[in-house]
Amino acid sequence: MAVIGTERRFRNYIGGEWVEPSGGEARPDENPADTREILGLFPRSSESDVDRAVQAAAEAFKTWRRTSGPQRAAILHKAANILEARAQEVGEALTREEGKTIGEGVGEVLRGVQILRFFAGEPLRPFGEVYSATNPETFLWAERVPLGVVGVITPWNFPVAIPLWKLAPCLAYGNTAVFKPAELTPLTAHLITEVFIEAGLPPGVLNLVHGPGSVVGEAIARHPKVNAITFTGSNAVGRHLYQIASERGAKVQLELGGKNPLIVAEDADLNLAVELATSGAFRSTGQKCTATSRAIVVEPVLREFTEKLVERARSLKVGPGIDPSTYMGPLVSEERRQGVLQYIEIGKQEGARLLTGGEPLSGGEYAYGYYVAPTVFAEVEPGMRIAQEEIFGPVVGVIRARSLEEAIEIANGVGYGLSASLVTRDIRKAFDFIRSIEAGVVHVNSETAGAEPHVPFGGMKGSSSYSREQGRAAMEFFTQIKTIYLDMPPA
Numbered sequence: 116m117a118v119i120g121t122e123r124r125f126r127n128y129i130g131g132e133w134v135e136p137s138g139g140e141a142r143p144d145e146n147p148a149d150t151r152e153i154l155g156l157f158p159r160s161s162e163s164d165v166d167r168a169v170q171a172a173a174e175a176f177k178t179w180r181r182t183s184g185p186q187r188a189a190i191l192h193k194a195a196n197i198l199e200a201r202a203q204e205v206g207e208a209l210t211r212e213e214g215k216t217i218g219e220g221v222g223e224v225l226r227g228v229q230i231l232r233f234f235a236g237e238p239l240r241p242f243g244e245v246y247s248a249t250n251p252e253t254f255l256w257a258e259r260v261p262l263g264v265v266g267v268i269t270p271w272n273f274p275v276a277i278p279l280w281k282l283a284p285c286l287a288y289g290n291t292a293v294f295k296p297a298e299l300t301p302l303t304a305h306l307i308t309e310v311f312i313e314a315g316l317p318p319g320v321l322n323l324v325h326g327p328g329s330v331v332g333e334a335i336a337r338h339p340k341v342n343a344i345t346f347t348g349s350n351a352v353g354r355h356l357y358q359i360a361s362e363r364g365a366k367v368q369l370e371l372g373g374k375n376p377l378i379v380a381e382d383a384d385l386n387l388a389v390e391l392a393t394s395g396a397f398r399s400t401g402q403k404c405t406a407t408s409r410a411i412v413v414e415p416v417l418r419e420f421t422e423k424l425v426e427r428a429r430s431l432k433v434g435p436g437i438d439p440s441t442y443m444g445p446l447v448s449e450e451r452r453q454g455v456l457q458y459i460e461i462g463k464q465e466g467a468r469l470l471t472g473g474e475p476l477s478g479g480e481y482a483y484g485y486y487v488a489p490t491v492f493a494e495v496e497p498g499m500r501i502a503q504e505e506i507f508g509p510v511v512g513v514i515r516a517r518s519l520e521e522a523i524e525i526a527n528g529v530g531y532g533l534s535a536s537l538v539t540r541d542i543r544k545a546f547d548f549i550r551s552i553e554a555g556v557v558h559v560n561s562e563t564a565g566a567e568p569h570v571p572f573g574g575m576k577g578s579s580s581y582s583r584e585q586g587r588a589a590m591e592f593f594t595q596i597k598t599i600y601l602d603m604p605p606a
């Protein structure tokens with residue numbers, strides 16, 4: 116693979132201009148499939164860069180909030196068309212800097228296009244309600260108005276889709292944004308910003324500040340002029356941000372982790388169940404908050420399901436995501452790889468049986484990448500750490516259940532509640548599951564991962580802060596309600 120070099124220095128985008136950060140520090144953006152490839156150097160910005168971006172966003176808010184819905188809709192539509200035309204290029208950049216396969220990379224960009232198109236429609240839809248007032252001379256209504264400046268802090272695992280499902284509603288409802296992408300995926304953030312600029316977004320409405328979360332993210336969360344924070348990422352950082360931002364009165368939205376179960380009922384189509392478990396556990400190298408990390412299987416089909424799953428996991432082609440025949444790429448970083456390997460050790464020490472995988476892949480085409488083999492554990496007990504904690508890698512644990520009721524109890528016995536799936540042919544079992552499962556996104560006969568852009572997305576329990584993203588539900592977070600009493604002046 117070609118070494119691109121370190122000559123391409125990128126900048127922040129603030130107040131309608133590409134600007135150098137205040138300090139001179141830069142960070143190389145590497146390809147996790149081949150670390151010899153450096154995609155560019157990105158700013159390690161400071162608090163003063165954040166302040167500059169927030170001031171620009173606050174200034175731009177004064178006019179952006181007064182643009183008409185159709186004007187905002189036109190810009191988002193144009194952004195969708197531009198992104199669609201650049202889907203292959205942006206998808207390739209995504210694969211090169213994050214590691215997922217090219218099919219998933221381009222697919223994610225096209226998902227981003229759908230998200231933009233949905234939210235381009237939002238400013239054209241009703242955004243208020245008219246009431247009858249006690250005084251017949253009073254005109255009384257309540258309308259949704261923007262919040263102001265929103266801090267958008269995003270992770271690396273969906274570096275196009277997640278920023279877009281936050282930025283599109285943020286801007287559609289009349290807010291301005293300070294966008295801080297993950298340090299591991301700055302190039303896709305740069306490309307998204309370019310798309311908005313080309314679509315005609317006025318200066319200051321979207322500001323991009325690269326840099327470490329502990330400096331840039333923290334400064335956004337603490338800034339008194341940032342009215343709201345929308346965050347996706349780890350529980351530890353999410354809870355920390357919630358504390359500091361909500362303490363000063365900012366609105367906060369968190370989308371956090373998951374420990375998502377796929378339950379296999381006795382009557383399930385086992386080939387389907389194995390395919391759903393494989394895709395849910397190993398696509399994107401397991402780095403999805405919606406990934407399947409527990410397969411909870413009822414006893415009569417446990418053995419057959421497990422054998423088939425192991426066989427399927429062993430058959431997967433692991434390699435650089437840019438090769439179209441690859442099923443599973445590398446982990447995003449060495450730190451993440453070590454984190455996953457540590458959990459595999461913990462699983463072994465806890466007494467779970469490692470059936471396949473469990474080791475880093477090295478040599479040959481793996482020599483310069485962060486690869487771990489698709490890993491299946493059996494004899495996982497519900498209380499084990501590998502059955503309770505988010506691993507965020509290509510690891511799935513098979514858990515035995517004596518009945519569907521017990522399977523659902525095990526599924527609910529974790530601190531998370533993002534997504535869950537049941538494989539069954541029995542409609543009664545499906546409804547029992549739908550009613551009793553503690554998850555924000557429920558699937559029957561489909562995998563735990565994936566989300567349509569026009570419907571609410573988010574988790575229960577420790578997986579989110581109750582609010583939902585995407586679809587019309589996004590309006591709840593990105594707007595506030597203004598109630599207006601307009602009395603006719605005396606004649």
Ligand SMILES: NC(=O)C1=CN([C@@H]2O[C@H](COP(=O)(O)OP(=O)(O)OC[C@H]3O[C@@H](n4cnc5c(N)ncnc54)[C@H](OP(=O)(O)O)[C@@H]3O)[C@@H](O)[C@H]2O)C=CC1
Pocket residue numbers: 268269270271272295296297298299326327328329330331332333336347348349350352353355356370371372373403404454505506507
């Ligand atoms: N729910 C989900 O979709 C995701 C969950 N995770 C979970 O988190 C684990 C660790 O992943 P990681 O990428 O480190 O997740 P983080 O929560 O650390 O990162 C998410 C975003 O928050 C930023 N951030 C980090 N620290 C702070 C801070 N103190 N104040 C404000 N912003 C901050 C990060 O910046 P920076 O770029 O500097 O890291 C990044 O932009 C994963 O293993 C997984 O379990 C991770 C990604 C997505």
Ligand SMILES: O=C(O)CCC(=O)C(=O)O
Pocket residue numbers: 272273277347402403404405563564565566
């Ligand atoms: O399953 C999906 O497509 C969305 C997953 C997600 O939001 C995440 O991993 O952060």
